[in-house]
Amino acid sequence: MRERHLNSGQARLLVVDDDPHTRALLLDRLEGQGYTVDVAGDSADALQKIQKAQYDLVLLEQIMPGMSGLDLLHLLRATYSPSDLPVIMVTAVDHSQPVADALNGGANDYVAKPVDMHAVVSRIQAQLLRVKSDRRTRECELRRDPVTGLGNRLLLLERISQYIAARSQPPALLLLDLDGLKTANDSYGRDAGDRLLVEVASRLLSVVPDTATVSRIGGDDFTVLLAEPVSGSSPEELAERILAALAIPVLMDGRKITIGGSIGIVAETLGAAEDLLRNADLAMDRAKELGKNRWALFEPEMRDRSETRALLIRDLRHAAESGQLVAVYQPKVALRTRRIVGFEALLRWRHPQRGLLAPADFIPLAEETGLIVPIGEWILRQACRQLKTWQHEFPMTPPLTMNVNLSATQLGDPRLIEHVRNILAETGIAPETLNLELTETAFVRELDCAEVVLAQLQAMHIGLKLDDFGTGYSSLTYLRALHFDSIKIDRSFVAKMMSDPESHIIVETILKLAQALEMTVIAEGIEQEPQIGELLRLGCEVGQGFYFSRPVEAEIAEQQLRAIVA
Numbered sequence: 001m002r003e004r005h006l007n008s009g010q011a012r013l014l015v016v017d018d019d020p021h022t023r024a025l026l027l028d029r030l031e032g033q034g035y036t037v038d039v040a041g042d043s044a045d046a047l048q049k050i051q052k053a054q055y056d057l058v059l060l061e062q063i064m065p066g067m068s069g070l071d072l073l074h075l076l077r078a079t080y081s082p083s084d085l086p087v088i089m090v091t092a093v094d095h096s097q098p099v100a101d102a103l104n105g106g107a108n109d110y111v112a113k114p115v116d117m118h119a120v121v122s123r124i125q126a127q128l129l130r131v132k133s134d135r136r137t138r139e140c141e142l143r144r145d146p147v148t149g150l151g152n153r154l155l156l157l158e159r160i161s162q163y164i165a166a167r168s169q170p171p172a173l174l175l176l177d178l179d180g181l182k183t184a185n186d187s188y189g190r191d192a193g194d195r196l197l198v199e200v201a202s203r204l205l206s207v208v209p210d211t212a213t214v215s216r217i218g219g220d221d222f223t224v225l226l227a228e229p230v231s232g233s234s235p236e237e238l239a240e241r242i243l244a245a246l247a248i249p250v251l252m253d254g255r256k257i258t259i260g261g262s263i264g265i266v267a268e269t270l271g272a273a274e275d276l277l278r279n280a281d282l283a284m285d286r287a288k289e290l291g292k293n294r295w296a297l298f299e300p301e302m303r304d305r306s307e308t309r310a311l312l313i314r315d316l317r318h319a320a321e322s323g324q325l326v327a328v329y330q331p332k333v334a335l336r337t338r339r340i341v342g343f344e345a346l347l348r349w350r351h352p353q354r355g356l357l358a359p360a361d362f363i364p365l366a367e368e369t370g371l372i373v374p375i376g377e378w379i380l381r382q383a384c385r386q387l388k389t390w391q392h393e394f395p396m397t398p399p400l401t402m403n404v405n406l407s408a409t410q411l412g413d414p415r416l417i418e419h420v421r422n423i424l425a426e427t428g429i430a431p432e433t434l435n436l437e438l439t440e441t442a443f444v445r446e447l448d449c450a451e452v453v454l455a456q457l458q459a460m461h462i463g464l465k466l467d468d469f470g471t472g473y474s475s476l477t478y479l480r481a482l483h484f485d486s487i488k489i490d491r492s493f494v495a496k497m498m499s500d501p502e503s504h505i506i507v508e509t510i511l512k513l514a515q516a517l518e519m520t521v522i523a524e525g526i527e528q529e530p531q532i533g534e535l536l537r538l539g540c541e542v543g544q545g546f547y548f549s550r551p552v553e554a555e556i557a558e559q560q561l562r563a564i565v566a
Contacts, residue, residue: 342401345383435463491525
């Protein structure tokens, strides 16, 4: 965009005319009006000047030898809009067609010869004023959200920068991330989502101080910039009012839609505009972690955690290819005979600086970034290769089995079935000896998709285990529709079953349910001998836990296998 002040003292004009007398007249009179004026005797000379200098307006003779003024106009309009470079055509022809040709070709206006200088100056001023108005309008549009009419990210950053430059006291910034917009878009369409955004904007404006700047900075994110301290009201109290305003259901096509939000607050922190916005975003993430529909105040430790997280993600991208990922195996044990019947493959990360990291330290990051897909493929391949080795060295009837966890992101990967088939073909294990474990959160949001994928896995004769049963929805619908053949009782119930009557009842109920559905059960988290006896009494035949072994690397697991066949 051409950024020049357009009053006569600073505007720069180019006069293009093959008549020396006309050029001299216009040069003299326009310089007398305070304009800076250059002249060109033909279109080629004019084109060179325009490419080298920045002009605010061109006075262009329409009929010239060689390249005509109309031809030059067409070339200019291929690069410059009428607002970027206004062109007033000068014509000596006394009929209307040349004027129409000029205007249709993109000329802003025209004047006729002999030149009336009063008319020329008046039309130049009119065009420069119009251009100035157009640019102001465009600049406003660049700083406005087209859906809500609020300011956008650009305006917010400018306002923050202006405030910081004018005052030593930092502003307060609230960043709101909406919950419920995607549901509205998916259920009612984009227009309904836009109406919801407009409603949110209206509610924000109704509760914030008049001196605040409310912006929509993209998607479902809004900000409130408090440039002036508000008497009797803190940013935290304003956040509470915003959440209360959002809690009122929105009527959409006869239905009530409930929305909420998480708010990050940054105050009393100096820094550049982008830094303040980034800090507010970190605080908003913390509010989401705490359970949504709440606010969190930025603390410097959040930035440290964010930087640590970014470094971990960077390192995680190269962990598999660098040989840093480690497969460990926890045995599954027949509770009556105490013999190992299989293993669950688990993942550790041997970080070069941080040491051995547990799944909780990096699996959530892998899920967020999508890295869980290649990492999940890696652990599945490693586990199947190891199972093949152990099945060959320790033949049993039935053969050893291997359980591998499957995440929600992997379940949604369109290449999952292909990857599983390839790994089975590469390793040569029987599909019946591979079990994939899923938690309810892996499929509850995309039930239809999960049903299709799990049906394909079952058709391949792969076992499907529902992990952590009893901690989620525990719906019979899932057990029947999604082809699970086994349930794993969550360790939290097994750990307390001998001392907590409620946990005991839950374990007993899960076992009775599994028996009724002809499903097998594995108890997780066994740590004491009495638990084994009670689980056997209730009908549970297989378990795993620290009582038998912690997850160990393949060499130690192999020693455990040798011990039971010695």
